[in-house]
Amino acid sequence: MRKVREHCRQYNCIYYKYSELYHDLAAKYGFSDTQYWLLYTLYTGEEPVTQNELAIALCTPKQTVHSAITKLVKNGYLTLTQRPGPRNNKAVALTQAGEALCNRCVKPLVEAEEQAMAKISLEERELFLAVYEKRFNFFQKEITAILEENK
Secondary structure, three states, X not given: OHHHHHHHHHHHHHHHHHHHHXXXXXXXXXXXXXXXXXXXXXXXXXXXXXXXXXXXHHOOOHHHHHHHHHHHHHOOOEEXXXXXXXXXXXXXXXXXXXXXXXXXXXXXXXXHXXXXXXXXXXXXXXXXXXXXXXXXXXXXXXXXXXXXXXX
């Protein structure tokens, strides 16, 4: 069990190092982590999405996403367009200024991610992703069991 604990510690250490790198980039460009992840998600996505869809995709509270979007809209980087349905069903999209910003601030991150991943063989990437997802699924079951205790 000691080895398992050590592996968990190593995994968490690497995870926090990754988080720190993303945070450092957000700070370099003057954004909160949530704002930067919103820009990243919109830049790398293929279709307009709603605030709710962004909150789900980023595993971030709706209010946090709403606040970040409001500031990005105010700064001219995003637009909100009403979609059919409820009044709060608005599509979030990059403006021209937002696209230019992302080309300057997000594109280098995307390229760095791709370059780093490309240095790993296809077989290693596929194995890494399969094991990473497998570990997540086991972990999710363990956490779900804890959350269900004493309900």
